[in-house]
Amino acid sequence: MPELKPILLVEDNPKDVELTLAALEQSQLANEVIVVRDGAEALDFLYRRGAHGSRNTADPAVVLLDLKLPKVDGLEVLAQVKADPGMRHMPVVMLTSSREESDLVRSYELGVNAFVVKPVGFREFFDAIQDLGVFWGILNEPPPGNGRTSAR
Amino acid sequence: MNVRTTGQGIDLTACDREPIHIPGSIQPYGLLLAMSPEERILTYVSANAAPAFGLDRGALLGRPIREALPRLEALLGPDLGRADAPSGPGFARTVSLDTAAGPRRFDAVVHRSERATILELEECVPGEEATLDTLYPGMRRFVERLQAAATTDDLCRLVAQDVRAITGFDRVLVYRFDAQWNGNVVAEDRNDALPSYLGLRFPASDIPAQARELYRRNRLRIVPDANYVPVPIEALGPEPLDLSDAVLRSVSPVHLEYMRNMGTMASMSVSILRDGVLWGLISCHNKEPRRVPLQVRNACDFLAQIFSMQLDARERAARAEDRMRLGSVQARLLGYMAAEDVFIDGLVKHPGELMELAGAQGAAIVSDDYCLRFGRTPDEAQVKDLFAWLSRHHREDVFVTDALPAHHPAAAAYAARASGLVAIAISKVHRSYVLWFRPEAVQTVEWGGDPRKPARREAGAERLHPRNSFEVWKETVRGRSEPWSPGEIDAVKELRNAIVGIVLRRAEELASLADELRRSNRELEAFSYSVSHDLRAPFRHIVGYAELLKKQEMERLSERGRRYVDVIIESAYTAGTLVDNLLNFSHMGRTALKPRRVETRTLVDEVRQRLALDTADRRIVWTIGDLPPVHADPVMLRLVFENLLSNAVKYTRPREEAVIEIGSYREDGSTVFFVRDNGVGFDMAYVGKLFGVFQRLHRMEDFEGTGIGLANVRRIVERHGGRTWAEGAVDRGATFFFALPDSEGAS
Numbered sequence: 001m002p003e004l005k006p007i008l009l010v011e012d013n014p015k016d017v018e019l020t021l022a023a024l025e026q027s028q029l030a031n032e033v034i035v036v037r038d039g040a041e042a043l044d045f046l047y048r049r050g051a052h053g054s055r056n057t058a059d060p061a062v063v064l065l066d067l068k069l070p071k072v073d074g075l076e077v078l079a080q081v082k083a084d085p086g087m088r089h090m091p092v093v094m095l096t097s098s099r100e101e102s103d104l105v106r107s108y109e110l111g112v113n114a115f116v117v118k119p120v121g122f123r124e125f126f127d128a129i130q131d132l133g134v135f136w137g138i139l140n141e142p143p144p145g146n147g148r149t150s151a152r
Numbered sequence: 153m154n155v156r157t158t159g160q161g162i163d164l165t166a167c168d169r170e171p172i173h174i175p176g177s178i179q180p181y182g183l184l185l186a187m188s189p190e191e192r193i194l195t196y197v198s199a200n201a202a203p204a205f206g207l208d209r210g211a212l213l214g215r216p217i218r219e220a221l222p223r224l225e226a227l228l229g230p231d232l233g234r235a236d237a238p239s240g241p242g243f244a245r246t247v248s249l250d251t252a253a254g255p256r257r258f259d260a261v262v263h264r265s266e267r268a269t270i271l272e273l274e275e276c277v278p279g280e281e282a283t284l285d286t287l288y289p290g291m292r293r294f295v296e297r298l299q300a301a302a303t304t305d306d307l308c309r310l311v312a313q314d315v316r317a318i319t320g321f322d323r324v325l326v327y328r329f330d331a332q333w334n335g336n337v338v339a340e341d342r343n344d345a346l347p348s349y350l351g352l353r354f355p356a357s358d359i360p361a362q363a364r365e366l367y368r369r370n371r372l373r374i375v376p377d378a379n380y381v382p383v384p385i386e387a388l389g390p391e392p393l394d395l396s397d398a399v400l401r402s403v404s405p406v407h408l409e410y411m412r413n414m415g416t417m418a419s420m421s422v423s424i425l426r427d428g429v430l431w432g433l434i435s436c437h438n439k440e441p442r443r444v445p446l447q448v449r450n451a452c453d454f455l456a457q458i459f460s461m462q463l464d465a466r467e468r469a470a471r472a473e474d475r476m477r478l479g480s481v482q483a484r485l486l487g488y489m490a491a492e493d494v495f496i497d498g499l500v501k502h503p504g505e506l507m508e509l510a511g512a513q514g515a516a517i518v519s520d521d522y523c524l525r526f527g528r529t530p531d532e533a534q535v536k537d538l539f540a541w542l543s544r545h546h547r548e549d550v551f552v553t554d555a556l557p558a559h560h561p562a563a564a565a566y567a568a569r570a571s572g573l574v575a576i577a578i579s580k581v582h583r584s585y586v587l588w589f590r591p592e593a594v595q596t597v598e599w600g601g602d603p604r605k606p607a608r609r610e611a612g613a614e615r616l617h618p619r620n621s622f623e624v625w626k627e628t629v630r631g632r633s634e635p636w637s638p639g640e641i642d643a644v645k646e647l648r649n650a651i652v653g654i655v656l657r658r659a660e661e662l663a664s665l666a667d668e669l670r671r672s673n674r675e676l677e678a679f680s681y682s683v684s685h686d687l688r689a690p691f692r693h694i695v696g697y698a699e700l701l702k703k704q705e706m707e708r709l710s711e712r713g714r715r716y717v718d719v720i721i722e723s724a725y726t727a728g729t730l731v732d733n734l735l736n737f738s739h740m741g742r743t744a745l746k747p748r749r750v751e752t753r754t755l756v757d758e759v760r761q762r763l764a765l766d767t768a769d770r771r772i773v774w775t776i777g778d779l780p781p782v783h784a785d786p787v788m789l790r791l792v793f794e795n796l797l798s799n800a801v802k803y804t805r806p807r808e809e810a811v812i813e814i815g816s817y818r819e820d821g822s823t824v825f826f827v828r829d830n831g832v833g834f835d836m837a838y839v840g841k842l843f844g845v846f847q848r849l850h851r852m853e854d855f856e857g858t859g860i861g862l863a864n865v866r867r868i869v870e871r872h873g874g875r876t877w878a879e880g881a882v883d884r885g886a887t888f889f890f891a892l893p894d895s896e897g898a899s
Contacts, residue, residue, distance in 0.1 A: 013689065019696040097689045120692050120728030122699035122721070 006032040007133060008060035010042040010077065011095070012069050016118070020064070020129055027130035031061060039072030043080060046087065059090065062113075062136030064129075067096035067103055075106060082111040091136050173366060174392040177382035178400035179375065181443055182258075182274035184385065185217065186393055189269050192217045192225070192232060195388045196268065198400075206252035214388055224249065231262045232269055243450055246276065259446040265394045272399050277445050287451045290318055294455055298462045307466055308339030311434060311459045315452055316341045319420065319444045321436035325349055326424075328432035331554075331635055332356055333364065334625055338432075345439040346416065355625040363404075368430045370397050371423040372453050376443035378411040378418070399446070411437075418442035420449065422456040426464060434459075471639055478643040481509050486650050495654050499586070500524055509647060510574050510640045512588035519584030529589050530566035537562060542575055543583045550645055551575040554590070557631035564631060567592050572633025574641065576648040579655055586651075588644065590633035594626050680738050683731060691728030695721055733860045736791075740867045745785040747872070752779040752825070755786070756814055759793045763801055770810065772801065777815030782823055782892050788868045795861040796827040796888050803831035803886065822874065822891040830885040834878075842878055865890065 007024070011017045017035055024033055034057065036042045042065070044050040063081070067074040074094060082088045093114040094107045107115050116132065119125045178184050178198050186196035197212045205221065217232075218225045224247075225232075231244040244260045258273040294314040301307045308326040316324040323342035327335050333356035340350040359367070367373075382402040385393055395401040411419055416437035424431045434456055444452075485505055489498030496517060499506050503526030507515045514529035518539045523532050530538065541560050542551065554572045557564040563571075572590030577583075698721045702714065709717065756779055764772075782789070797812070804810030813828040834842065843866040866876045869890045880886030 015693045015697070016689070019693065019700075022696075022700055097686075097692070118688075118692055120688060120695060120732065121725055122695045125692065125696060 004031045005058045005061035006034050007136070008042065008045065008063045009033055009035045010037075010039065010063060010069065010074070011035065011066045012037050013066070016066070019125065023126040023129035024133050026126060027133050029130075029133045031133070032057070034060070037070075039069045039074060039077045042069075042077050043072065046081065046090075062091045062093060062132070064093050064095055064132065067094055067107070075103075075110065078107065078110045078112055093132055093136065173362070173394055173396040173401075175382070175395060175402040175404070176392055177384045177402040178395070178398070179377075179380050179402055180383050181376055181380075182272055182400045184398065184400055185212070185221075185271045185273075186265070186268035187217055187232070187271070188267075189264070192269070194220060196385050196393045198383050198385055200383045204251050205249075213386055228260055228262070228271065231260070232271065243446060247273075249273075261399050261446070263397050265397065267391065268393065270393075270398060274399065274446055277443055283447060287318065287447065290314070291451060291455065295458055298458060301462070301466070304463060304466050304470065305339065307459060307462055309341070311455065312339045312341040315422070315434050315436065315455060318448055318451060318455075319436055321418070321420065321438050321442065321444075322346045323349075323416075323437045325435045325437075326432060327354075327435050329430060332629070332632070333359070334629060335359065335432075346437055352622055353625045353629075354622070355628045357624070357628070358410075364430055366396060367421070367423045367433065368425060368428075371425070371456065372399075372420070372449050373401075373403070374399075374418075374420040374444060374449060375403055375408070375411065376418050377441035378408050378416070379441070380408075415439060420444060420452075422449075422452050424456050424460050424463070426460055431460065431463070471637075474637070474639040475642070478509060478639055481505050482643055482647055482650075485509065485647065489651070489654060495651065495658075503527065506586075507588065509643050510588040510636065512572075512574070512590055514569060514589035516587040516589075517584070518587065519579075519582060527589075528569050528591060529587075530563075530570050534562075534566050535587070538570075538573075538587070539583075539585060542577075542585060546575065547577065549577055549648060550641070552636055552641055554633045554635045555631055556633075567631045570633075571631050572636065574636055574644055576644055576651075578648060578651045586644075586647075590636075593629050593632050593634055676738065680735055683735065687731050688728055691724045691731065694724035695728065698724070730860075733864075737860055737864055737867065740788070740864060740871070745788065745871060747783050747785050749781050750784050750786045750789050751781050752789075752816075753781075755790055756793055756797075759790065759797050762794075763797055767801055770801075770805070771808065772804070772810040772812060775811070775813040775815075777813070779814065779816055779825070780823060783894075784872055784892060785868075788871075792865050792868050792890065793827075795865050799861060799888070800827050800829040800831065800886075803833075804829050806832060819891065822893045824889055824891040826887050826889045828885065828887040833880040833882050833884045833886045835882050836880065839878055839880070843876055862888075 007029075009017065009020060011020065021033060021035075034045070036045050041051070042063070045052040045055065046059070046063075048055055063077075065074045065077055069077070074096075078092055078094065081090060081092055088111065091113040093116060094103075094112045095116050095118055096103060097118055104115055113136075114132070116128055119128060180200060182198075183201045183204055184196070184198040185194055185201060187194050193214065193216050194212050195214075199209075202209050202212050207220075212220050227247045227249075228244060244262045246257055246259050248255055248257050250256075257276040259276060261272040261274070263270050294310070297310050297314070298307060301310055308328075312324045312326050315321075322345040323340065325337050326339035328338045329335055335354040335356075335358065337349045337352045340348060342348065387393065411417070414437070416439065418438035418441045420436040422434040424433065434452070485499060485502065487498075488502050488505075489495040492498045492501075499517060503515060507513065507527050512527070514525070514527035516526070516529050516535050517524045518535055523535055523539070525532065525535060529535060538560070541562070552574050553559055556571055556573045557567050563573075569591055570589035571592040574588040575585050577585055698717050702709075702717045702721070706714070753776075756776065760774060797814075800812045801810070804812065807830055811830045814826070815828075816823055816825045818824070843862045862876075865888075869876045869892070872892055874890055874892040876888070876890045878886060878888045
C-alpha cells in the first residue's frame with residue numbers, strides 16, 4: 001500500500017473551503033487535505049518556496065483548483081503547472097462557480113484534467129467532491145516514476 | 153531685276169492646308185507697298201500701284217520710297233518710321249494724292265510684318281464721307297441700348313441691327329461657334345434681298361483652323377466684290393509677303409466661290425473674341441457688290457469689342473442666375489431626400505426636378521438591384537448595359553460626356569435619346585449611379601426659318617451650299633448632344649456630395665448602433681459572468697450549510713425547525729437552479745450553433761431513458777413515431793427534447809396512466825416534430841404566453857420548474873430558422889410542435 005499523497009485545495013472562499021472539507025470528510029478519505037488560499041500560495045507550495053520552503057509532505061495526488069482566485073488566478077496556476085515538464089503529470093481539477101464556456105475551453109487548452117462546475121445542490125456538490133477525491137486520491141494510478149517525493 | 157508673282161496654283165480641295173496668309177495678291181480696291189524698315193526700300197508692291205501713280209511697271213520695286221513716291225513719303229513719313237507701329241492694321245490718316253486719274257483721297261493703314269513695313273492705301277468711297285463725328289451718334293445709341301439688353305440673345309439681336317444700320321448691308325448675322333467649332337446663326341437683321349439664315353448651323357469644316365486663326369489675329373475682313381480679279385504682288389526677293397494683318401489681303405478662291413453660291417457678292421466679317429478666344433463672327437452680306445469705308449469698318453470693330461464685353465457681363469450674370477436657380481432645385485431635392493426613410497425615394501418621387509438639375513431630358517437611378525427611369529431614356533436593358541460599362545470603366549465620382557457613342561460604341565443604338573450623359577457614383581461600396589441623358593443635338597435644332605428656303609442657285613458647287621452645309625453639319629455632329637454647362641456639372645457634383653454625405657451619415661449611425669450593441673453585449677456578458685460567479689455561490693452556500701445543519705443538528709431541531717431548514721434548502725436550490733437556467737438561456741443566444749446530422753430517434757431514446765430513472769414508479773406509455781434525422785446543433789436539439797419530454801412527464805403526473813406520443817411529419821420544406829401528452833393541458837387563451845420567459849401557467853406548488861424551459865425551446869428552434877407552437881385544452885392534454893427547415897443554413 002503506497003503512502004497516501006495529500007490533496008491540495010486552492011480556494012479563497014472560506015465557505016467553499018468549509019463545505020469542500022465537509023464533503024471530503026464524509027467520503028472518509030484518509031488523504032491529508034492541504035488548503036492554500038490563493039494562486040501565489042499554491043505555486044509557493046508546489047515549488048517549495050516562501051512559507052512552504054521547508055514542507056516535507058509529498059507532492060499532491062491532485063490539485064483542486066478554484067478558477068477565480070486573488071493575485072494569481074486559477075488559469076495562470078494551471079498554465080504554469082502544465083508548462084513545467086517536472087509537474088505537468090500532476091492532475092489538476094478546475095473547480096468553478098462559473099458556467100462560462102470560454103473558461104472551459106481555455107482550461108482544456110491548458111491541459112486541465114477535469115473541469116467541474118460546482119453544483120448548487122448539496123448532494124450533487126458532495127457527490128462531485130467525493131468522486132473527485134476518491135478518483136484522484138485513490139483510484140488514479142500516477143505515471144511511473146512521477147513526482148519528486150513519490151514514496152512507495 | 154527679278155520680278156516674281158507668288159502664290160499661284162492653290163489646291164481648292166485642301167482647305168485646311170491652304171496657305172491663305174500668303175496669297176501673293178490683294179483685292180483691287182487699294183494699293184499695297186511694303187518696304188524695308190530702315191532704308192524704306194520698296195521690297196513688295198501690288199501690280200496696280202505703279203499704274204495708279206502714272207509710273208512705269210518696275211519703277212517702284214527696289215527703290216527707296218523717298219525717291220519713288222516723294223509726296224507720299226512726305227505725308228506718311230512719321231507713320232512709317234514709328235517704332236511703336238502696331239503689329240495689327242492701324243488706320244494712320246486720310247491723305248490726298250495725285251494719281252494718274254487726278255487727285256484722290258486715300259485712307260492709309262500702316263503695320264509691321266516680319267520682314268517689312270506695310271503701307272496700304274484704300275481709296276475713299278466716293279460720296280460716303282465717314283468720319284468719327286458722323287459715326288459717333290449711332291455708336292453712342294448702340295452702347296446705350298446694349299447696356300439695357302437683358303439677355304445674350306437680346307445683345308446679339310442688337311449688334312446685328314446696329315451693324316446693319318451703320319454699314320447698310322442687306323443681311324447681318326451673328327454667328328457663334330460651339331466647342332467643336334460648328335457654327336450656329338444666333339441672331340440676324342436683314343432686308344428682303346437675301347434669305348434668312350437664322351438658326352442654321354454650319355460644320356466646323358466651313359471655317360478651317362488656319363482661317364479661324366486669321367480671324368482671331370485680324371478682326372476685320374471685307375470682300376467688296378466676290379467677282380474681283382486679284383492684283384498680284386510683285387516682290388524683290390523669293391520670299392512671299394505675309395499678309396496676315398493686311399486689310400487688302402486677297403481671300404481664298406474657295407471663299408469667293410462660297411460667297412457666290414450663297415448669292416452674296418459682298419461680305420464683311422468682324423471677329424468677336426472673348427479672353428483672346430474666337431467666340432463668333434458678325435457676318436455681313438450684300439446681294440450686290442458693296443464697299444464700306446475703312447472708318448465705318450473700324451467703328452464696327454469697336455462695336456464688336458463693346459459687344460464682347462457686354463456679352464461677358466451678361467453671361468456672368470446668366471451663369472450666376474443659373475447657379476441660383478440650380479441651387480434652389482438642389483435644395484428642394486435635398487429636402488425631399490431628407491423627408492424619406494430611403495433617401496433615393498426623394499429623387500424617385502420628383503423626377504422633374506431631378507432632370508431640371510442637369511438640364512436633362514431623361515434620368516435614371518440604377519444599381520445592381522434596381523433600374524428606375526424617368527423622361528427620355530434608353531430602354532431598361534440599355535440602361536443596365538450602360539451601368540455595367542460605367543462600373544467597369546468609369547468608377548470616378550462624376551463622368552460627363554456630350555458624345556457618349558464615341559466612348560461607348562453600343563450607345564450609338566440609342567444616340568437619339570442619350571448622346572449626352574452625366575453620371576454620378578453615389579456609393580463606393582454598392583455600385584449605384586444617378587444618370588442624366590441628353591438627346592442628339594441634331595434633333596434639338598431650333599429652326600429660326602425654313603432650312604430649305606435658301607435656294608440652290610448653282611448646281612456645280614454643292615459642297616459649299618448653305619443648305620448642303622447644314623446636311624454636312626448634321627453628319628459632323630451625329631452622336632453628340634448639347635454640351636453640359638459648368639453650372640449643370642457643378643450642380644450634379646453638389647448633389648452627389650450631398651447624397652454621399654447622407655449615405656455616410658447613415659453608415660455612421662449604423663456603425664454607432666453596432667458599437668452600442670457590441671457594448672451592451674459585452675456588458676451583458678460581464679453581467680452574466682458575475683451572476684454566474686457571485687450569485688450561484690451564495691445559493692450553493694445556503695444549500696450546503698443548511699444541509700450540514702440538518703445533518704449535524706438533526707436531533708436538536710424541533711419538527712418545525714427541520715421543516716424550516718427544508719424550506720431554506722428548497723428555496724435556495726430553486727433560486728440557484730433559476731440562475732443556472734437563466735445563464736443557459738443567455739448562452740443560447742450567444743454561442744454559435746454547430747449544426748450537423750442528428751439521429752433524432754437515438755437522441756429521443758437517450759433523453760427518454762434518462763427521464764425514466766426519475767419516473768420508475770409511474771405508468772407511462774410512450775408512443776414513438778417515425779423520427780427522421782435532421783440537420784441541427786445536437787446539444788441544442790437535445791435540450792429541446794429534454795424540455796418537451798420532461799414537461800410531458802411533469803404535466804401528466806396526475807394521470808394514472810400517462811400517454812406520451814412523439815412523432816413527426818413533413819410540411820413546406822420543414823420537418824415538424826411534436827410531443828403530445830394526456831396531461832393537465834392548458835387554456836388556449838394563454839397560448840401566446842406559453843413560450844415566454846418566466847411564463848408559468850400553473851401554480852408553483854402544483855408543478856415545479858422555473859418557467860424558462862419553453863422559452864429555451866423557442867429560442868433554439870428559432871435560431872435554427874424554425875418555429876414553435878402548441879395546442880391544448882384544460883385537462884385534455886397538450887401538444888407541442890416545432891418545425892425545422894430543411895436548409896442547412898442554421899445560424
